[in-house]
Amino acid sequence: MKWLKGVGLLLIANILIMVTLSITIPIVINVILPMFGVDVRGSVDLTSLVWAAMFGFGGAFISLAFSKQMARAMLDCQQITQPRSHAEQVVYGSVREIAQRLNITMPEVWVYNSPDPNAFATGPSKNNSMVAVSTGLLENLKEDEVKAVLAHEMGHVYNGDMFATTVLAGLMNTFVYYIAMWVRRFFAERDQAALGFGLSLAVQIIVSILASVVISWFSRRREFGADAFAAKVYGKDSMIGALRAIDRWVNRAQFEYSTQDALATMKISGNAGGFMSLFSTHPRLEVRIAALERL
Numbered sequence: 001m002k003w004l005k006g007v008g009l010l011l012i013a014n015i016l017i018m019v020t021l022s023i024t025i026p027i028v029i030n031v032i033l034p035m036f037g038v039d040v041r042g043s044v045d046l047t048s049l050v051w052a053a054m055f056g057f058g059g060a061f062i063s064l065a066f067s068k069q070m071a072r073a074m075l076d077c078q079q080i081t082q083p084r085s086h087a088e089q090v091v092y093g094s095v096r097e098i099a100q101r102l103n104i105t106m107p108e109v110w111v112y113n114s115p116d117p118n119a120f121a122t123g124p125s126k127n128n129s130m131v132a133v134s135t136g137l138l139e140n141l142k143e144d145e146v147k148a149v150l151a152h153e154m155g156h157v158y159n160g161d162m163f164a165t166t167v168l169a170g171l172m173n174t175f176v177y178y179i180a181m182w183v184r185r186f187f188a189e190r191d192q193a194a195l196g197f198g199l200s201l202a203v204q205i206i207v208s209i210l211a212s213v214v215i216s217w218f219s220r221r222r223e224f225g226a227d228a229f230a231a232k233v234y235g236k237d238s239m240i241g242a243l244r245a246i247d248r249w250v251n252r253a254q255f256e257y258s259t260q261d262a263l264a265t266m267k268i269s270g271n272a273g274g275f276m277s278l279f280s281t282h283p284r285l286e287v288r289i290a291a292l293e294r295l
Contacts, residue, residue, distance in 0.1 A: 048178060048181045048182065048185065049174075049178050051177070051181070052173075052174045052175075052176075052177035052178035052181060053170075053174045053178075055173065055174075055177050056170050056171070056172070056173030056174030056175075056176070056177055057167075057170035057171075057173070057174065058170075059170075059173060060166045060167075060169040060170035060173060061166060061170065063166070064124050064162060064163065064166040065124050067122040067123060067124065067162065068108065068122055068123050068128075068129070068130045071120070071122050071130065071132065072110070072130075075110075075112040075113075075114075075132070076112055076113045077110045077111060077112035077113070077132060078110065078111060078112075079108060079109065079110050080092045080109045080110065080111060081109075087138045087146075088111070090143055090146055090147065091109060091111065091133055091138070091146065091150060092109050094146075094147045094150045094151070095107060095109050095131055095150055095154065098150070098151055098154040098233060099154070101233075102126075102154070102158050104126050104127055104157070104158065105126075105127040105128070107121065107123065107129040107130050107131045107154075107157060108129070108130035108131070109130070109131055109132075110130060110131070110132040110133075111132070111133055111134075111135060111138070112132055112133075112134055112135070113134070113135050114134040114135060114136050115134075115135070115136045115253075116134060116136045116249070116250075116253070117134060117136045117137040117139075117140045117141060117245070117246045117249055118133075118134045118136065118137060119131070119132065119133040119134065119137055119149050119150070119152075119153050120132055120153065121153040121154070121156045121157050121162070122162055123157070123162060124162070124163070125160075125163065126157050126158055126160060129157045129162070131150065131153045131154065131157070133146070133149070133150070136249070137149060140245060140246075140249050141242055141245045141246075142241065142245070144234065144238045144241070145238055145239075145241045145242035145245055146242070147234050147238065148230045148231075148233075148234045148235075148238035148239040148241070148242045149230070149239075149242050151229060151230035151233040151234050151239075152226045152227060152229065152230040152239065152242075153226070154229070154233075155225065155226035155227075155228075155229030155230060155233075156222070156226050158229070159222070159225055159226070159229070161222045161225075161226070164218075164222070165215065165218060165219060165222070168214070168215055168218055169215055172211035172212075172214060172215060173211070175207065175211065176204055176207045176208050176211055177204075179203055179204075179207055180200040180201070180203055180204040180207070181200070183196060183199050183200040183203050184196045184197060184199075184200040187199065212279060213278045213279065216278065216279050216280060216281055217278075219281040219282075220280065220281065220282060220283045223281075223282050223283055223288065224283070224288065224291055227239055227288055227291065227292055228291075228292075228295060231292055231295055236292045236293070236295050239292055240289050240292050240293065243285050243288055243289050243292075244285075244289065246285065247285045247286075
């Protein structure tokens, strides 16, 4: 029932966003912008904009609603409900302790098989979420460092980072779809439908790439907030130690994340370099450590 409630709340939020857009956009176009000498009346297709928003926000929120199910389906993982080892007790107990401190529903706790030290949190809301850690994290980090990483993920949960990122993704998707629709309509009105279709696809790809840069930048900023939360819960030294341990593992394993690992931009290590760093959801480890040391 909680799952249905979470989905229902997301759908309601999506509908409210659509209603808000349908009310505010005409006011902005027909009243506010003309007051400043900007007249775009007739050049903005509200129907296309509404459809773009429906696709943009709808897809983003549906993905968030089913994020836990998709994460479990993609990983070789098992849920911890009754800890059977000391490591499982550390993970389960830390998540439960932090959830009690924050007065939120305890997230589902999962462990998945992966050699690299990593962890993530996902779910539609702070009271309907999951936290997962890799076996590599448990094997390569000390107990206090594992707790710090868990606090970091709980910071994402409590701060509503998944929801905030989804709203931004929905907004970016709306612009992508609307611009593509506008290009297609522009050429269709000039009897060049085939050209417009091809160009709209090209524009959609290019704008999607630019939008992902914005979303990734926002995600990197949220990581600093989660680090600060972990430092507040267990002390900054534990979080710094965790990041350094992960960095040592990456160097020891000689992973070149920017070229060999397709998921490098999504991982704690955040060591994608050069152009790929624009698409990294995590800042570089040395940057995060420096930020923690300044706290």
